[in-house]
Amino acid sequence: MEISKTGLRRAKILELIKVSGKISIQEIIEATGCSEATARRDLDSLEKSGEIIRTIGGAIYDGDRTMASEASFADKRFSRLQDKERIAHMAASLVEEGDVIGLTGGTTTFLIAKELKKHRNITIVTNAVNIAAELVDAEDIQVVVTGGVMRTKSYELIGPLAESVVGKINITKMFLGVDGVSQEHGFTMHSELESRIAQQLIERSSQVFAVFDDSKLRKSALFTIVQLCQVKGIITNRLPEGWNTPECGERQIEVHIAADEP
Numbered sequence: 001m002e003i004s005k006t007g008l009r010r011a012k013i014l015e016l017i018k019v020s021g022k023i024s025i026q027e028i029i030e031a032t033g034c035s036e037a038t039a040r041r042d043l044d045s046l047e048k049s050g051e052i053i054r055t056i057g058g059a060i061y062d063g064d065r066t067m068a069s070e071a072s073f074a075d076k077r078f079s080r081l082q083d084k085e086r087i088a089h090m091a092a093s094l095v096e097e098g099d100v101i102g103l104t105g106g107t108t109t110f111l112i113a114k115e116l117k118k119h120r121n122i123t124i125v126t127n128a129v130n131i132a133a134e135l136v137d138a139e140d141i142q143v144v145v146t147g148g149v150m151r152t153k154s155y156e157l158i159g160p161l162a163e164s165v166v167g168k169i170n171i172t173k174m175f176l177g178v179d180g181v182s183q184e185h186g187f188t189m190h191s192e193l194e195s196r197i198a199q200q201l202i203e204r205s206s207q208v209f210a211v212f213d214d215s216k217l218r219k220s221a222l223f224t225i226v227q228l229c230q231v232k233g234i235i236t237n238r239l240p241e242g243w244n245t246p247e248c249g250e251r252q253i254e255v256h257i258a259a260d261e262p
Helices: 005-020 025-032 036-048 081-093 108-115 130-133 160-166 191-204
Strands: 022-024 052-057 056-061 100-103 122-126 143-145 171-177 178-182 186-189 206-209 223-226 232-234 252-255
Touching: 005 022, 005 025, 005 036, 005 056, 022 025, 022 108, 022 223, 025 036, 025 056, 036 052, 036 056, 056 191, 081 108, 081 206, 081 232, 100 108, 108 130, 108 171, 108 206, 160 191, 160 232, 191 206, 191 252, 223 252
Parallel strands: 100 122, 100 171, 122 143, 171 206, 206 232, 232 252
Antiparallel strands: 022 056, 052 056, 178 186, 186 223
């Protein structure tokens, strides 16, 4: 079947976005010779296919959005809720007055934010708009939200603007939400752009704790955030028999188990 001129043009635009990670309307016009209105229609169509995110004046690549294994925040919110609530409670117990806390997006980190509403005189930095919204009425808590473009599945802000803001922030303790944990691939996420933000938050943090329920163990998502040895500790509800925390030279990873009360 012969591909239409429109199909060929959109395929070319998608390929350009994949190569550089982003594209502007002007760059599309220069590369294809189409009008501005046509360029905008092409981006609208490509966004519906699930491989790009529209931005003001262009688009960024998000091909991993089409992965079937990535569930939305709404779909995951009530899964393993009691385990996640215990993990969140334990994470919040590590927070001290004056701390600057980093929270990536995720269902467990969302519950940590709810727990942190009981604290006073702390700052919370997040790239997740739902976490920021949850903290709107929190007293004596300063909330810093990165800019960027929102991914609808996770409510996380991503892209160059988010990265530029994170690069200027100093964080005391960071709680890292993950999609998978394995000895081979470390802590992993489905989204490349979310993993990049998480990596930057880690770089700006004095202490990093990965937070996850045991359903994430021995699973790997597409993109590695960091290896297991690159965090200060993990907070989970259970470690399965035979699971060994990695040897990290002279340093041991802290393991906090938020187990069910007997």
